Amino acid sequence: MANRWGLRGQSTLTLLMACLLALIPALFIGWQALDDVRRHFATRYAEQYTLLHMQRILAPVSRELALSRRFADSVVTREWLAAPDDADKRERFFREAEGFRRQFNGDAYFVIHHASGDYYYNDATSPTSRLPRYRLSAEDPEDAWYFSTMESSASYNINVNVDAKLELAKVWLNVKVMEDGRPLGLAGGGLDLSRFLDDFLRDDTAGLTPMIVDARGAIQAHPDRDRVALSSGAREQLDGDTPKLQAMVDDPTQRERLEEAMLESRRRPGEVHTLEASIEGEPRLLTVGYIPELQWLLVSSLDLKTAPILEGRWFWPLVGALTLILAILMAGAAYGIDRLILGPLRRLQHSARAIADGDYGGHLPTERGDEIGELSRAFAHMARQVERHTQELEDKVRRRTRDLEATNAEMAAARRQIDASLEYASIIQRAILPSRQLEAHLEDHHAVLWRPRDQVGGDFYVFRATEAGYLMGVVDCAGHGVPGSLMTMLARAIIDHAILKVGPDDPALILNETDRQNRATLNKDTLPASIATNMDMGLVWVAHGADRLTFAGAKMSLYATDGDALEVHPGGKRALGQKRRMTYENQDMPLRRGWTYALCSDGFLDQAGGEQGFGFGNRRFEAMLRRHARASLPAQIAAFEAELDAYRGDYPQRDDITLLCFRSEATLEAGQPAPAPSTDQETSWTS
Template identity: 80%
Template sequence: MAQRWGLRGQSTLTLLLACLLALIPALLIGWQAVDEARRHFATRYAEQYTLLHMQEILAPVSRELALARRFADSVVTREWLDATDDVERRDRFFREAEGFRDQFSGDAYFVVDHDSGDYYYNDAEAPESRQPRYRLSPDDPEDAWYFDSIASNASYNINVNVDGKLGLAKVWLNVAIRDGDRALGMAGGGLDLSRFLDDFLRDRAPGLTPMIVDNRGAIQAHPDRDRLALNSATQRRLDGDVPRLQMLVDDAAQRQRLEDAMLEARRRPGTVLQLDLNLEGRPRTLTLGYLPELQWLFVSALDLESAPVFEGRWFWALLGALALVLTLLMAGVAYGIERLILGPLRRLQHSAQAIADGDYASHLPTERGDEIGELSRAFAHMAGQVERHTQELEATVRHRTRDLETTNAEMAAAQRQIDASLEYASIIQRAILPRHQLETHLAGHQAVLWRPRDQVGGDIYVFRATEAGYLMGVIDCAGHGVPGSLMTMLARAIVDHAILKVGADDPAAILNETDRQNRATLQRESLPASIATNMDMGLVWVERDAGRLTFAGAKMSLYASDGAHLEVHPGGKRALGQKRTMVHENHIMPLRRGWTYSLCSDGFLDQAGGEHGFGFGNRRFEAMLKRHADATLDDQIAAFEAELDAYRGDHAQRDDITLLCFRFDTPPDDGALAHASPT
């Protein structure tokens, strides 16, 4: 017993010594943490104070500014300023102005006639007057605010000023009125300066100095009214004459930092910036936020020494009480843990380690009648349960593994069957493409880029050679993949039937007949609304002997270029099979030797790529055609494909792509027509 008491005393003494040794760095760290927390909360408080007051300033001033702009932009105001001698317009204006005056929170409005310089002002203090209060003069320094404002490009400005002629100190909302480049005058309202500053400083917090400055730093609102930059909107005043925020900073480097922060705040409206500098020789933390609607900066200068973030009188008492409580808890916890928990748990730990190693026969200390004993018995029961569940889980895993292997084998077989079916469908689709016929009849005069998005696609191209000429074209069916490929088979059959019925030399008739047969075959009322059956198609009939080309298109254009010029011949605005029908017409044009003619499905134009993932687009496509028009057709196709891949980058192919090009530098082999195919 004495030995155990000695060990307990030694452990307590050791723990006490460790706490004493840790006390000094703990106090230093704690004081640093308290100081950092104090600074953090103070700066966050200043930031929230700035954001809140920005909104409190923005709401009333924005309302007044919006009302002033409505007043200035009123048709009645503009009509009267355009003809101030018109009695009827004058009467209508003053009646409407009184309505605006009732809405202004300052119960006042003013208007300036630019041609005469007459200044009209009315407020609630006196009966309405329709006579000018005074006349503005460019030579009068007190009137410089108007002439500088009207000469600038700004549509409005907010000017804190004392009107010496009226004897009024207000925050003036000046809105310029122009008719194009001609100045008509100015109109607006005014907030009472004293009331505005009282509202601004109503809930001023200790240690915080709020200010409002304009873009140049001129102080518009400050607790010290002697610092206000009155009439700061007048550009004629020298910078040294205007009280500016920058003038409160003595250090040139800090002044430049302040200028940079003001510029950054204007670039990022809605955010609050912070910087530390000496303001009037004393360290301050400045928070800045920009109000773009008013073109004002709200600035809060925080004095960390004066900001009441923490109260010292309760801080030290709390720290002492906490130290005492921690000491008592330390002593009691050290004894109780060692006596009642740590010893028994070490024995339990040894048994648990044996179970973790797979020895489920290990005996646990279950002889105690307290919670440790209950924990030991529960642990022993859990060990038995774990042993049984482990055995059951191993059996289940073996069974599930066999099931998964069987399922995977079945899925692999199904996938192989699907892949084989798609490969077969792809072979069939490629077989109906007239690539061989094009090579036979127009070797060296044609080239094709055919790139389905999937293994099979919804784009095909057609060709028919007769003794009189050649019919060729591109068909873009709705959808891609397997549904698109089924539509191409149907489209091919319908187009072949249409050619047999109306002939190969009338592309517009072929389009109209194809549209009719498509509607008759695929009746929209029997199909779900989500199923699209429309087709884009472009057909060209080439008469080489006559030097003539006939084109008709349904939402597909024909492009022609010789490298120096580019012509775009648009097709009809509606696709075949759309809900609204249209009659397609032929466009007959000369067949120019050396010019490259191109038909393209919209998959090329809509392909996403570039930095922002936009489509390839008509402008880029037309420039590409013109740039490569002098190359051979095979080189053109290679260049088009390379340029498309470079633009696409990592983006997936969005749709099927078909591009058919042909050119007649020399007449094609006439003997080829003897073997003309019905393809």
């Protein structure tokens, strides 16, 4: 062979170069590992930061709280608050309070007399004042913190608040002063809020934000003072405007995880719990620790993007070197593949395209001695075979095309004949519906929605006018399309015969006679089990001048509504022609003026639609009837059809739909005898 390496050797060399390209997934895996390491160190860093700051906060605040409790529990304090008018006790208290003031880090103390509401406050600017600064009032919203504190069950609280009357912003340590279960007042000290934030929360570390929250999530301290929930420590109930940590978390699931971490931290003081959450649209790593002595939670928010977790001095030069090596390897692989494989294959491709365009005389690279040359020679042989078979196939295609054109012409003619037959059947079925009879006798006090699923269907409506009154109803035969339309013709004849036999003024008797004749006409023993011959029917008889109507139904209900009330009168539970017989009975009920009465086949109720493809349903149908009950009947039918189409959307119509509505108006209640029906009217009412 001219080339002793051959295609196999060339492929081996190319594969070796491709192996070098495996550096790409290696780099990806390394990047993932580096990211995991970075996250691990970030988590440990945030946890240690939180533990350290918990200790930094605990020591000074615990000291202030202990001093405040000693100050409030002092015998001198209780004796003076119990007898504030005693001059000796008063002087003794203020001398001792001055000693406590010097020990407080905030260099200030306060005491409140519960009975009078007098508020005393002394700091370095007025260390010996004996007069109250102001008097608390339950009517003043700014004093609500005090009354909430005294009503709570806790003996103390730590409250971050701005005293507007003193114009001071402090972290107040409020301790109750009690005597035999009786409240005497409130006493304690306060840390300057700005100094507290500077000492414990304002940190120059990039990407790290510490904050203090209480057990409910109300923010007690934050580097941004606008986010502090002022006075929340003194309130047992928080309003909706109180700044809370949970409200800063965007995702509800992450919010639940944060609350679980806060609860778990309270259960296990000393442990720090970590979770990832999106804070105001930015991903953050949160660490939560609990300080039980202060009943505070310390939460640290770490931004992994800006936090200095890993140094980048060595990382980016390494990435640049690896990228350069990868580029060199890729260039070498591309040149080798193009030179050894892709170039010859492109020449073979050009020859193949020429053959595809009908040019079988093109030159193929058959002179090579490797696998590419063998492929070229095989391809040349194939091209000669393709040329011969193409000519034979073109002859066959011309013959088959002539045959197919003839067959298509026959099928088109048959299809036109079928469509014409269905259209003719639809015209006949529409012609025998009693639309003109209803219009002549009821005028605008009736309306009908009749929509077969196909051109013809198995639903129809009936009407007969006599000198005594009107009979009207809806019939839903089993099946739809051509089978359903045949059933309507048979059902018409059976119902017509039943009317002639029992009369039009007894709907239940008509149903029973129709059921009997249906069973006698259609012997189910001679029909396949898959063929259904049952039908749903609802009939209403209204006598002239009467204020009542008679209804009987077979698996069909009568609906009546005035827009406020809705009555549903169910018919018999079994359809006509079902295997198990039943005797249908009349229902006599008032015929109310202005009410809308409706009979509907199950095609409306079962129509699929909505997002899940469920049926329209009885509840939605009844609400629709009530909603449009006060409109005119034609407007009601238009609204019903629009709501059905909107609900159906892109779903196909599932069954035939018939809806008949009528009202008790002048036409129905005139009391005038209707003209005697002609022969045509007698034979067309059931269509």
